[in-house]
Structure formats: structure tokens, C-alpha cells
Amino acid sequence: MNSRLSRRLVSFSSIWACVFAICPSLLSQDKPASSHAVDVLNSMPHTKRIGQVALSPDGTLVAYFADRKLTITAVDGDSSHVVSVEGNLPLRDAAWSADSKQIVFVADVDGESPAAQVWTAASDGSALVKHAALKGYVEMPRFSPDGSKLAILFIEGIPRIAGPLQPMTPLAGVVNDQVYEQRIATIDLGNDHWSQVSAPDMYVYEYEWTPDGKAWAAIAAHGAGDANWYIARLYRINAENGEMREIYKPKLQIAGARVSPDGKSVAFIEGLMSDEGSTGGEIFVVPINGGTRSDLTPNISSSPSALAWTASDRIVFAENVDGSSGFGSIDTASRKVETLWTGDDAALPYGSFWISNGVSSGGTTVTAISRQSASTPSEIWAGAIGKWNQITHLNEGIKPTWGEMRKVHWMNRSERIQGWLMMPKEVVPGRKYPLIVNVHGGPSAACMSRWDERGMGSESVMGYFALCPNPRGSYGQGEKFTQANVKDFGGGDFRDIMAGVDAISKEYPIDTGRLGIRGHSYGGYMTMWAETQTTRFAAAVAGAGLSDWLSYYGLNDIDQWMIPFFGASVYDDPAVYAKSDPMHFVKAVKTPTLILVGDRDGEVPMEQSVEWWHALEALRVPTTLVVYPNEGHAIMKPADSRDYTQRSLEWFEEWFAKAPGAPATASSAAESSAPQRQTVP
8 A cells, every 4th residue: 555645635733643642752651661572672683774786787786775875896796886975965776877887876965855966976986976956856867778868757846755655745725736746857968957858747657768768668647646656557758859659558557667678569567566666467568669468477376576678589577486586587489487596585676777688708697686584684696596696794693583484384265375484582392372463565565584673573582473474465376366355355365364373373382362463554454354353363453554445545645556456436336345344343343452653644544543543442442542743654763663663562462461371262263264254234
């Protein structure tokens, strides 16, 4: 449930935020100065986070971001250069020139409203040149094929950072249809003159130059950026005059458009995607000037997530394979799909520049990826697919303090479901332990084995089992599986999760009287839904949850996302929403519930959490609502993020201590494997 900028719901004032939960000055006043959760969080290992990874087209250099700086490292390890600009501004979004001799990147300028600079440097980090200083949001800089120009995506005058997780701008005064469009602009590197090229009434989400430099293939939509990504189309845009020609109108969502080396075709991923930036589906190709699309991966049993052409008849792609990472290739003529590598760690491309555009002298195409797992923190690796060498050592020697992560499977009737189970840090024979179910966001997303200091890792150190399931609607088992919860939110996906609880409880020493459930966004919705359908959970934590589809439809910033999942708007088919609506069944809730949300969340507005809190208060269900001021859908401020985790852990600790801890009866196990949805009044 992601967004960009369009209309904004009417939010409560900062005074209301204090009444409902916390002001910044109250963050630490209503919880103990020290607790087991505090000790656990203080003991967590802290790692350096690696930003975007960009491989030079010739496959010899890797650029990445860490600690606000850009580092350029040779793949063979011979040299490394750190790039910083005047004022030590935070840097992001690097891209290489076609000849691998220059790199472009963006520097963010501090201020109340976004402002950015566009810089280039030589491949060794020298010859720094600032080409533009712009008031607004800038992203995705790209050299033209001949190196004479830069293209960027630019939102002029936008009052906030663009992006699906950022705090929305509150409404004030007369509300009109003012729209901030993200347009393609170009910068002439000869004289640094810049101008906006693409149409002023189109929001461009992504683009790529054609090999001749005369056009771009772009994914764009009319109107505002938030909701309209879900109905965006594929265009060919003239790089001189901005003239747009529609190439393809998709049935679902599209992402990752890439132009073939001969300039004749555009490949892209199309599928049911609940979030911009969370990509999965099948790989299609369409002629650059429009025509019939071709599905290159019909009925593939994985979820492709990124692609690149390595020749005019060959595509290499990254994929989620049953909750694990994978890479494959396609011969576009024969449509033969080949598996190149699979592994249980999260080995992922980060950005567009993850594969060289040529073949090295050894006959191998070089790739660069970010690689991590629950037992190994993130580092950058480069080389042939499956034969990578570690390039960075930023987190050398850091070890997990939590238990083992295991890949698990279970059956829900005819469906085989996959998930990830983290063991408690210590397991004593003869003892039973609580289990926390962590429901991922999306729903078009997936749990993977990742380094997780604030989620499953902290739960493990608390002494809990932690399960992250990939129920129907998730990536990893093909597009049919991803679409299996269409018009069925809270149906098959919920039964998949509960079947996993039963399966894990039979195989591991789980205290079924101390079960917990938590999640954020779709995971927050599923947490709210679960406590209307079963009383098996001793405690629940709902982050940015969706409680009432009718009010949500009228308030959220991305209403177009719901149409593919429900087939119509809530006004046209209220019944299909009502059967999945937690608020219709709220009187069945008995589970103590902690509710957490940002006050400027446009994706799942704060009011949804307020509704749920108000209902539970009226029903005398133990509940606490925490509203984080000036936060969006993602809780980004370090202090707020820690507070979110600490409160969650303390909530489970409190209510697990009050639970009877008795094993589940045969009747309750039967209930969980086939829960009955109540009839809507």
C-alpha cells in the first residue's frame, strides 16, 4: 500500500496526536526507563546500511552509498575512491555513462522543502562538477548514450520529499486539484542549461534512453503520482520535443521497462503489484513503436523482479523463487527460460545498473548485487551470477545475537505455503516458547531471509519463535499465486497463515497459549482481521492497519490500488469489500491490541487506526494507540523507529506474562485450520 503525492486526507492536529498517544517530549514518559525489551534492543548488533549499487557498463567498477558518501570500488579490488561534495551533503542515485568514464549522482540540500544538486565525477572520483541546483525533488539521473546530456526526473516546487513512504502534506485552506508532476528534464553538459521535456500533465515514474538517444521508453500516467501509478501505461517519448506515443496499455501494473540493445523492443514486468517499487509478475516484450505484446514467461512458478538485456535476443532477470533469491535468463526467440542460480539468502539487484552491458574477456557477463541473510549482514558482491566475489567489508566481524532462521513449508488443503521461522536465541529441551506471527506488507511482497535487528531478530532474543509466512497474494510462486487473494482479502490468505501456526506448533516447542501477531500496512490489516476471526492470539500489534474499507476508500491517497484487488470501487461493489472488512466483525475482538501509526500517513491514513482504537475502547478490549507526529507510512526517524519496536516487544511481554500458557485444544486447532468468516449484517 504505497503512494506518491496527490490529494491528502484531513489529518488531526498535533494536539490530537498528543491526546491519542505521544508528543515528542512524551516518548519516554509513559514507559519504564528500563525493561527486558530495552536491554534486548541495547544488545542488538548495529550494521552499516548500504544504499544503491551501480555497476559500470564495462563491469570493472562498483559504486555504492554508505554514510552519506559515494564510494567507487574496482571489482578486482585494486582501488577504491570515496566521493563527497561541498557541505558533506547526503548523496544518492548514481548512474554511469555508457563508456564507464563518468558517474552522475544527486546531492540533497537541507531545508523545509526539497532541493537537490546534480553532480558528475570521473570514474576515479575526481573532476567533480555541479551541473544544476534545483528547487524540488530530483531522482533517476541518466547519461544520454553519447554522454552529451543528462536526463533526470524532476518535480518542481514540491513541498515534501517524493516517495510512497514519506509523510503527506496536510491539507489547509481551499483544497483544489493542484498536482505536482514528475517530468523528464535534460541538462546539456556543454553549458549546463536545463529544461523540462516531457508533457506537463504527465507523471513519469521511470524511463530509459533508447540506444540512439532520440527517445525514452517511459512508464507514465496522467494526473497525480500517488494513485495513478496503478493505471500507468508504457510510452515512447521524443527526447527533443516531449511528444508522447502510447506503446502499451497494461491489464495490471508494469515496472522495470528496459529497451533492447537494437532499440526495437521494450521488455517489462507486468503483474498484480500492491506497491510501487515492490515488483513481481511475468516478463513481457512489446515493439518500441507499439504492437502486440508477447509474454516470455507464461505460468512461470517464480516472481521476476528486475530484468536487463544482455543481447538483443537475451534477457537476464532476478526473481523470487519460493521465498528465496534467484536469477534466470530468457532466449526471446525460443522463449526458453534457464535457471542460472538460486539461493536462500537475499541476493538482490539494487537499482537499474546491476549488470554489465558487455561480455568480459572470459566470456562472462558481470553482475553486482547486495547480498544478506538472517545470519550475515549486507555486503556488495560482484562477478558472474552465482560466482560473485565479496567487494565490500563494511560489516566485517558482525555476528547475529539471535537464533537460527529456517525455511519452512506447510500445506493448507491443496496449497503449499512457504515461510521463514526464526528460532529463539536459546532453546532449552522440555520448555515451550511463545510464537509471534509477523505478517509482511503488500500483499504483493514476500518475506525473505534478511538481517533484521528490529523485527524477528529482536523477537528471537526476547525468547520467542518468530514466523514470517508468505501466504497466497505473496511473491515467489508465480502470478497465479500472487493473484489468489483477489476479492478474498482475509480469506485464503488468513487460512494459509493459521495453517502455518498449526504446522509450526506441531513440529516445534510452541506454547499455543502465548501466540502473538503483528504487521504493518497489509500486515496491520491482517492483524486487525485476524483478531476478528479467532481468539487464539494472546496479543496483537497493528501498525498502519486498515480497519474500515468504506472510510479508507474515501481518505487514502492511493485509491486506484484497490480496483485490481476487488474488481470495482467500494461505491460500485460495497459487498466485496464488506466481507473483508474488520470493522464489520469488531465485536468479536478480545485480543489486547497495540496500535501504531504516523499522523501523516497517506497510504493507510491515521484515521483508520483511530477507528480501530475507538472501537476496542468502546468494547473494553485492552488497547493503546500511539501516533507518531510528522511520520508517514514508514516510521523513519530513528527515535520513533526504536520506540515502535520497543513498545511492540513490551506489549507482547506484558500480555504473554498474563496468558494462561495452556496448550491449544483440539477444537481450537480445528478452528484455526478452517476459520469461518462471519456474515455481514
